[in-house]
Amino acid sequence: MRIGSLLLSLLLLAAPLAAQAPRSTLDSGGDHVTAPTSKNVDIITPHITDSHELEVPFIGEVELPRWAPLHVGGLTIDLSPTKHVIFLLLAAALCIGILLPAATSNQRQTAHKGHVRGFAGAIESIVLYIRNEVILPNVGHHGNAYVPFLLTLFFFILFANLLGLLPYGSTATGNISVTATLALITFVVVEAAGMKAQGPAYIKTIVYWPSDQPLAMKLPMTLIMTPVEIIGKFTKPFALAIRLFANMTAGHVVLLALISLIFTFGSWLVAPAPVLMGVAISMLELFVAFLQAFIFTLLASVFIGLIREGAH
Secondary structure, three states: OHHHHHHHHHHHHHHHHHHOOOOEEEOOOOOEEEOOOHHHOOOOHHHHOOOOEEEEOOOEEEEOOOOOOEEEOOEEEOOOOOHHHHHHHHHHHHHHHHHHHHHHHHHHHHHHHOOOOHHHHHHHHHHHHHHHHHHHHHHOOOHHHHHHHHHHHHHHHHHHHHHOOOOOOOOHHHOHHHHHHHHHHHHHHHHHHHHHHHHHHHHHHOOOOOOOOOHHHHHHHHHHHHHHHHHHHHHHHHHHHHHHHHHHHHHHHHHHHHHHHHHHHOOHHHOHHHHHHHHHHHHHHHHHHHHHHHHHHHHHHHHHHHHHHHHO
16 A cells, blocks of 8 residues: 555656656657757756745646845845745644644543553654653753754654655755754754853853863963864754755655656656656655654754753
8 A cells, every 4th residue: 555655656746747748749751859848958956946836736836926025224035935935834734733633632631541542642652752762861951941842843844854755745854945944943042052051151162261271281272272163063053954955855856866767768668667766765765754853853952962061
């Protein structure tokens, strides 16, 4: 059943690609000639990049509304919705629509039966695993305050990743702007955690001052290591943004490249090999969707724990 669903998904995914395949016409001699068109140049990039069009099953491309840009000083800001914005809102709606009812069912079943079953029990198992095995061991002492943020981060990224695996879907986490924003939010939380835990000693995470060294060593070490400390602060969110972006983009490029082989050769005789390889890549992509959400949450927990370490 799962294999059949994946094959159906691949065929639905190939539908818009087939529409972009080269059209053939007959010349005066009766031979087939490929009609030149700009749409058959690239069938991969439009799927993994953002746009102001949304692909709707059985309808085609739907133009999203365009709003007048805002002008803030010399800066022009376009707040018009795009395809990735729609899927980010959908991921947020799924977080609310799935997790809140699961939490309500969990409380109700616990009050009446003393234990949780069904879908609420499955969500509880995931939450407890992430909390007890990932967040608390890495965040450290009194880490419960960071559990809501990190769990929200995990489920939001997970739903955004999974939406990109659906036919006509789009992976918003394959957009560097999206992953950079998630990394920036995490960076703010990490630095705020360091300020709260260390107080005035937080400055030591910026200015390197080896207190156990003689003054002759302190000054040159401070001059050399302080820029390193500052760069180190920014390499963490950079790594978070690039890791998620690269991993979510690479899988879709490979999958679409395999499916496009059918239209490149222009024959369904070569279809079985790309479809079978596409099914294998899709299974791997499903695993990667969970893995990348897990790794992002794990690294965020580690970074929070590292900056809080000096206070304990």
